[in-house]
Amino acid sequence: MTMTEAHAIKTKYLNGNGKFVVDNGNADMTGSTGSSFHIPPPAASRMKGGSANTKRRTVQAISKSIFVDNRNINTSSTIKSQNDKNNNKATTTAVSSNTFWKSENTNYFKFTFYKIVLAILFFMFGIFRYGQLQYNKSKLKILDLLYNPSNTPQLIRQDVVKLNKIPSRLAAILEVKPIGDVGGGLKGILNDASELVSWTISAGVKHLSLYDYDGVLQKNTDELRNAIYEHLSIYYGPANVPNFAIRIPHFNKVLYNKKGQGDIKSKVAIEVSLLSNRDGRETIVDLTRTMAELCSNKELNVDDITVDLVDTELKQLVGQEPDLLLYFGPSLDLQGYPPWHIRLTEFFWEEDNNQVTYSVFIRGLKQYAGCKVNVGK
Amino acid sequence: MSEESKIPGHYFVLSLLKNLFSRTLRASNNVPRHVGFIMDGNRRWARKNDIEVKDGHEAGFHSMSRILELCYEAGVHTATVYAFSIENFKRSKYEVDSLMDLAQRRIRQITENGELTDKYGIRVRVIGDISLLDKDVLKDIQDATERTKNNTRATLNICFPYTGREEVVHSMKEVITENYPLEEINEGLIDSHLYTGGLPPLDLLIRTSGVSRLSDFMIWQGSKRGVTIELLDCLWPEFGPLKMGWILLKFAFKKSYSNNKEVIDEDDGEEDEEDEDEEGSADKKKYT
Numbered sequence: 217m218t219m220t221e222a223h224a225i226k227t228k229y230l231n232g233n234g235k236f237v238v239d240n241g242n243a244d245m246t247g248s249t250g251s252s253f254h255i256p257p258p259a260a261s262r263m264k265g266g267s268a269n270t271k272r273r274t275v276q277a278i279s280k281s282i283f284v285d286n287r288n289i290n291t292s293s294t295i296k297s298q299n300d301k302n303n304n305k306a307t308t309t310a311v312s313s314n315t316f317w318k319s320e321n322t323n324y325f326k327f328t329f330y331k332i333v334l335a336i337l338f339f340m341f342g343i344f345r346y347g348q349l350q351y352n353k354s355k356l357k358i359l360d361l362l363y364n365p366s367n368t369p370q371l372i373r374q375d376v377v378k379l380n381k382i383p384s385r386l387a388a389i390l391e392v393k394p395i396g397d398v399g400g401g402l403k404g405i406l407n408d409a410s411e412l413v414s415w416t417i418s419a420g421v422k423h424l425s426l427y428d429y430d431g432v433l434q435k436n437t438d439e440l441r442n443a444i445y446e447h448l449s450i451y452y453g454p455a456n457v458p459n460f461a462i463r464i465p466h467f468n469k470v471l472y473n474k475k476g477q478g479d480i481k482s483k484v485a486i487e488v489s490l491l492s493n494r495d496g497r498e499t500i501v502d503l504t505r506t507m508a509e510l511c512s513n514k515e516l517n518v519d520d521i522t523v524d525l526v527d528t529e530l531k532q533l534v535g536q537e538p539d540l541l542l543y544f545g546p547s548l549d550l551q552g553y554p555p556w557h558i559r560l561t562e563f564f565w566e567e568d569n570n571q572v573t574y575s576v577f578i579r580g581l582k583q584y585a586g587c588k589v590n591v592g593k
Numbered sequence: 594m595s596e597e598s599k600i601p602g603h604y605f606v607l608s609l610l611k612n613l614f615s616r617t618l619r620a621s622n623n624v625p626r627h628v629g630f631i632m633d634g635n636r637r638w639a640r641k642n643d644i645e646v647k648d649g650h651e652a653g654f655h656s657m658s659r660i661l662e663l664c665y666e667a668g669v670h671t672a673t674v675y676a677f678s679i680e681n682f683k684r685s686k687y688e689v690d691s692l693m694d695l696a697q698r699r700i701r702q703i704t705e706n707g708e709l710t711d712k713y714g715i716r717v718r719v720i721g722d723i724s725l726l727d728k729d730v731l732k733d734i735q736d737a738t739e740r741t742k743n744n745t746r747a748t749l750n751i752c753f754p755y756t757g758r759e760e761v762v763h764s765m766k767e768v769i770t771e772n773y774p775l776e777e778i779n780e781g782l783i784d785s786h787l788y789t790g791g792l793p794p795l796d797l798l799i800r801t802s803g804v805s806r807l808s809d810f811m812i813w814q815g816s817k818r819g820v821t822i823e824l825l826d827c828l829w830p831e832f833g834p835l836k837m838g839w840i841l842l843k844f845a846f847k848k849s850y851s852n853n854k855e856v857i858d859e860d861d862g863e864e865d866e867e868d869e870d871e872e873g874s875a876d877k878k879k880y881t
Contacts, residue, residue: 559807
């Protein structure tokens with residue numbers, strides 16, 4: 217609690233002269249008592265860091281990994297690996313990575329020699345990586361200029377009409393970023409999510425799944441609905457905002473439009489599902505538990521459990537498999553996205569990209585349509 | 594790396610470099626412990642080079658053994674390769690038969706030559722729904738597993754015939770038949786009943802031929818947070834040790850950065866440190 221509070225204060229402080237990322241006034245957000253801006257601990261810990269001093273920290277981290285790592289000097293390695301074993305007993309057979317050094321009885325000089333070669337190797341790779349990073353960043357900037365929806369559905373429509381097929385179900389992995397960064401904090405992820413919803417509606421895709429590991433979106437549905445409504449009224453004009461439905465499979469809830477607008481059950485332009493880590497492996501575990509109970513009560517036969525049965529159940533619990541999954545991070549990491557639902561899903565992400573931008577969205581659709589997208593590669 | 598060259602000692606120098614490289618990587622302590630491969634593009638490669646499909650698969654096999662050699666040398670403990678999907682049974686009878694035949698020969702090749710398996714102490718396991726296979730293929734598999742079962746330094750999983758969904762359901766069924774009390778059923782339990790249970794968790798997943806899908810390969814393991822997925826544009830037979838070495842270097846570089854980043858972040862952070870965070874970084878340190 218102290219930490220989140222500290223963050224809230226810090227944020228105010230940081231953004232004192234700009235716009236407020238976190239507003240202390242909306243106490244109805246989560247209903248928590250002490251701090252108005254409450255994010256569960258895992259999310260809060262992810263908000264640390266940010267892009268300040270990245271270069272210095274990178275160099276520090278890498279050099280530390282090369283030089284300040286003494287676990288391989290023979291005396292300590294045995295104790296360490298024993299500790300490893302005790303800790304990992306439950307999950308793995310604990311094959312510690314240092315068996316090599318023990319088995320070949322390496323002396324200290326040989327060890328130092330390899331460490332020095334490694335330092336040289338890492339140094340060269342680091343220089344290459346820096347160049348690559350700059351190249352990718354400028355490429356992304358150019359792409360951002362090339363593809364700019366400027367808040368008009370017609371422009372998006374024009375981009376999409378050229379494609380010979382579009383996915384019927386789209387999914388995206390979003391992340392809560394450190395508050396100090398561009399597009400960070402809760403406001404940032406809400407903004408990203410509603411931008412995506414607007415693009416998806418404009419592109420004519422009817423289903424969108426938004427995934428974030430900690431379920432921040434699931435916990436802030438009211439804010440999300442308002443943010444989507446605001447964005448859509450910018451895109452379509454306040455008079456004809458399309459209807460949208462928000463589904464939270466985990467709570468088995470469907471919400472329509474902005475809060476307070478009632479349940480308009482007429483045709484919706486888009487159905488947005490909010491998913492989190494909870495809908496992935498945990499849900500499969502829940503299903504196993506339920507099936508185990510049914511089996512022990514003799515209501516279900518173990519041999520009747522098939523891939524098809526599990527598939528039907530999980531489709532009901534979580535939803536359908538998406539055709540295309542967009543990831544807005546620097547290198548593909550599925551972040552615990554429901555495993556059952558990524559069997560044949562196409563992935564798209566841009567290397568070293570860290571922003572939710574329209575260029576990634578449209579290039580993802582282009583890749584799905586089978587166009588050649590590797591411009592400049 | 595296998596280009597022809599007339600310079601004397603060419604191969605010697607190459608293997609020396611390879612050795613130096615892999616041992617250096619080992620010294621970083623940030624080599625993936627478990628690597629998964631989707632070996633895609635053998636047929637396309639054969640078509641591209643105007644040779645028979647069979648030879649394309651042969652080339653793919655050679656490229657696999659060279660890559661595995663580098664991996665094991667660099668300290669990878671487990672490699673899992675996707676040889677045959679359950680979905681492949683839906684192809685024509687002729688094609689299925691030839692694929693079966695090929696896989697059977699591959700398994701024999703790996704163990705009978707014994708070169709790779711003995712040199713690196715590799716235990717060969719065939720994972721998947723083996724009840725779908727013919728009797729004589731099953732026998733070969735049993736022979737291969739039997740021959741190498743005492744090797745402990747490394748593991749090679751051959752997925753044959755396999756799908757990720759079948760693996761998950763298989764694990765669920767095992768858990769259910771073993772009658773665990775309901776409250777004991779958790780993620781770890783399902784994890785340990787997968788075909789890859791008891792092996793180090795998947796760190797790196799590589800797919801060739803420019804397709805950006807998992808195609809039902811290790812969906813449970815690969816979707817976890819922190820698993821690096823590399824999708825490459827080249828066809829599998831073109832994917833040599835050089836490219837693999839590059840990926841390993843990239844992985845080690847990234848890993849050693851992210852392992853230490855948290856620690857440094859904490860040193861930098863002024864007042865807002867929490868017990869939870871410290872625990873997290875202690876966990877990270879363990880793997881450093």
